[in-house]
Amino acid sequence: MAFPLFQLPILVIKLVLETMRLLDLFVLTSSSSRTKRIVKNLVTIRNHNMRIFMTSEAFMFDFRPNSDPSFEERSYFLFGKFHQPKDAFYLKIGSNDRISSKFVKATDGTAVLRIYWNKTFLISTQLYSTIFEVFKLPLKVVQMDFEGVETCRNWINWNNTTLHDASIVEIMGKCDFRTYTCILKYIRTENELAIRVEPTEYPSVDPEDPEIIENLNVERTKLLIKHGRWITMQQLKAIKASDISLNKVSFTDFQINSILRDLRDSEEVTNLKRLKICFNRVANPETVLEGIDVTEDLMTPVDAMNQWSFEMASGRKCTVIYAEYESDVQEFGFEFRVGI
Numbered sequence: 001m002a003f004p005l006f007q008l009p010i011l012v013i014k015l016v017l018e019t020m021r022l023l024d025l026f027v028l029t030s031s032s033s034r035t036k037r038i039v040k041n042l043v044t045i046r047n048h049n050m051r052i053f054m055t056s057e058a059f060m061f062d063f064r065p066n067s068d069p070s071f072e073e074r075s076y077f078l079f080g081k082f083h084q085p086k087d088a089f090y091l092k093i094g095s096n097d098r099i100s101s102k103f104v105k106a107t108d109g110t111a112v113l114r115i116y117w118n119k120t121f122l123i124s125t126q127l128y129s130t131i132f133e134v135f136k137l138p139l140k141v142v143q144m145d146f147e148g149v150e151t152c153r154n155w156i157n158w159n160n161t162t163l164h165d166a167s168i169v170e171i172m173g174k175c176d177f178r179t180y181t182c183i184l185k186y187i188r189t190e191n192e193l194a195i196r197v198e199p200t201e202y203p204s205v206d207p208e209d210p211e212i213i214e215n216l217n218v219e220r221t222k223l224l225i226k227h228g229r230w231i232t233m234q235q236l237k238a239i240k241a242s243d244i245s246l247n248k249v250s251f252t253d254f255q256i257n258s259i260l261r262d263l264r265d266s267e268e269v270t271n272l273k274r275l276k277i278c279f280n281r282v283a284n285p286e287t288v289l290e291g292i293d294v295t296e297d298l299m300t301p302v303d304a305m306n307q308w309s310f311e312m313a314s315g316r317k318c319t320v321i322y323a324e325y326e327s328d329v330q331e332f333g334f335e336f337r338v339g340i
Contacts, residue, residue, distance in 0.1 A: 064140075084100050101114065139166040156186050169187065223241040307322075
């Protein structure tokens with residue numbers, strides 16, 4: 001027997017809607033413009049965040065409560081060929097009103113709404129717009145896996161125009177260096193950017209040419225580059241982020257010493273608050289600290305091997321930490337903290 005929901009008093013309708021899962025509410029909003037308006041006006045989702053994961057085979061929208069990140073609801077969009085189930089129902093998303101969909105249960109018991117549509121990228125953008133319009137969920141993570149992706153521009157453009165306010169934008173997978181530099185030059189974010197994608201090759205150009213990242217727009221953000229073998233000293237200076245982590249770099253101890261000297265001699269109050277440089281070798285702290293009037297700190301962070309500090313020309317304090325880090329391979333590094 002059908003339940004006459006919208007014939008009930010408005011407060012009862014609100015109570016019923018607020019007991020429903022987010023995905024159930026979303027399916028309900030696609031039934032009519034009136035239903036969408038009612039849900040939008042009566043239901044306020046305050047305790048969830050949204051995460052978007054993009055691969056060459058599917059897009060996934062992940063909804064998690066802030067109080068329990070282990071509990072989640074998901075919506076999948078499938079790329080390529082697939083078999084549409086016989087018991088599918090139809091959703092209206094954006095300008096498309098016959099999009100085949102089905103609720104399925106993941107192996108971990110997570111509620112999953114699977115959507116079958118060849119034009120996955122187009123529907124994904126319209127789905128995001130609808131979800132944000134109705135539920136106003138903050139965007140926590142955007143993760144793009146570029147392995148097997150022929151062109152990165154559509155994804156980057158969507159991120160730059162719509163998703164750039166995510167708490168973290170994370171780039172994954174493997175790609176050639178041309179695609180890698182395209183990502184570096186054009187990706188935009190207002191917060192944290194993690195470049196974890198691994199180049200399948202490295203450039204054979206002039207190593208002192210800073211062109212590779214001259215347009216990298218990461219001012220006032222946190223930046224992580226996991227595979228930084230290609231980064232030169234000049235390219236490091238081109239990065240304007242306030243928090244920088246570079247892994248697998250090829251800097252020598254003499255080059256790291258020059259970074260410290262530049263920090264020491266700078267009279268300007270720099271935007272940089274933290275710089276972490278990691279490499280697959282044992283460093284010589286004496287070489288790194290040569291010419292720097294440092295004081296050894298007796299109290300060091302957990303896992304740190306040594307810690308020193310010195311005063312910069314700007315009057316701010318710089319702390320230098322040398323540590324061994326847990327990784328897939330043995331990794332050492334220096335961390336510089338400015339004014340912290």
